Amino acid sequence: MTLPNENKTCPAWFGRVDVWLATVSAAVLALMMTFVFAGAILRYAFNAPIPGGNEVLEMASVATVMLALPYCTTQDAHVRIDLLDSVLGRLGRFLTDVLYRVIGVIVLGFLVKSYIARALDAFEFNDTSNMINIPLWPFYGLIVFGMGLYAVILAAQLVALLARLGGKP
């Protein structure tokens, strides 16, 4: 019996979507860095702070994190404690890999569901940020997108793990 243990597996159909999304996330981060630098210079050198600059950064931060989340997952960058790795053995590791994905899909499922409702509400009632009225629904949508893809990757890895159970080594 083959017991696959593949934390770094990316579903084949996913291609390099995770890298592209992370590249967009990186571009947003570069813009944030430039924005913070420009904001600091404008504020101290020209006494002209950017109105609502903090809100722009807060929303950009949502994009940076959510767009990089699939890449973080496919690269298995989430910190875990592997102290018991040798004790668990291959079967134990396989079971814990399955457990992580099952729990992840369930919890993320609740999260995504709640954010779909939140995004629809925000769209319907035109919810915006406090200072410069940035619409909130696209950012709730980004959470649906990022967390949703995280859940999809975990689900695909779970299917791959179970499908390969009993397959060739």
Added chain:
Amino acid sequence: MTDITIGFLGIAGMFLLLGLRVPVAMAMLAAGFFGTWVLNGQRSAVAVLSSETFSAVSSYSLIVIPLFILMGNISSAAGFSRGLYELAYAWVGRFRGGLASASILGCAAFSAVSGSSVATAVTIGRVAIPEMKRFGYHDRLATGSVAAGGTLGFLIPPSTGFVLYSILTEQSLGRLFMAGILPGILLTVLFIGAIGLITFLDPSAGPRGAVVPLRERFARLIDAAPLISVIMISIGGIYAGVFTPVEAAGVGAFLVLVFALIGRRLSVSALHGVFLETVKTSTMLYMIVIGAGIFSPFLAFTQIPQGLNDVLAGLGFGATGTLIVILLAYVVLGMFMDALSMLVITIPIVYPVILTLGYDPIWFGVIAVIVIEMGMITPPVGINVFVVKGIAPGVPMSTIFRGVFPFWLAMFVALVLLIVFPQIALFIPNSMFG
């Protein structure tokens, strides 16, 4: 079942998930979510899950995480950090144990642009360990100094430890950064003192390095000037009250990038890799913050922190005795858990107790970070030791652990000094912020 029982089951469940290799963020998220569900129902659990997620990823103060990580990653990829080590080498390498001292100084300087102990150990270790081997340093001293020096990355601002502590306790990040400066310097001095003692007892452990002419020493100072100036501007900017921590991070990252591009030190593909690495690491940290953000309210619902407070008060150890019990618990946990996990899991439980005992929360932040740093070099799970093993694969793990022991003792001395003289941590923030 009482709320406290549910709380303990939740904590036990989380530790079980951690032991079963579930990522820290997901273990906290799941324990917090299902625990709240059992306590207050599904509606409340989903509400906490939803609100805490957005509040974490849209937090203004958390923006320091990706920006400071970016600053450190660019410095490392552009080779600026090597310049820091070479500068330290030029000035102290000629002394007995000087190359190990240069490693500590290089780590301390690089820590001022990087908040990660692992990044610090890797960056300086790659340059320093081969050099120490070349001069016949004992493996124990060579690897031990780098593994211990790397831990400074978690203490000297900008420190990831302080960022997370600030988020978990709602304390001022600026104050915490400033509180880390003197203890960081103290620890650096104690590490160098430990090297002096080791080489005094056994001069063959760390022979003298080459004497670098004065002209070349100043030339290396000029080479390292771009990164030193960025450190002065960003961290000095916080100290002078010119920048907020977020601004300091943004300005620092921007300037390092500009210096790297002007000096043609980064190719487009290297820059792409640096940014990808940055968003990956930052997202990992954000997920941990989300997990902690959902686990903390669950703990508050169960009233475990208050219960723990009552239990510790009932032991009759007094404030200092209770603090020692807590620190001993940290040392034990440090043997099994990595720094970030330990911080986010323990602070929500321990912090209310510390406040009740009347300790300064900023001071405790420094104490917690140092004792967690000790865990980074404590067997069997000393992350920095594993990192150094990766750089020096020929050196047995047991040798590295023996090598870090004198530095672990130096950290213990620093901890005692900080408990006896809290002003070491509080002098700068109190003189700045009142």
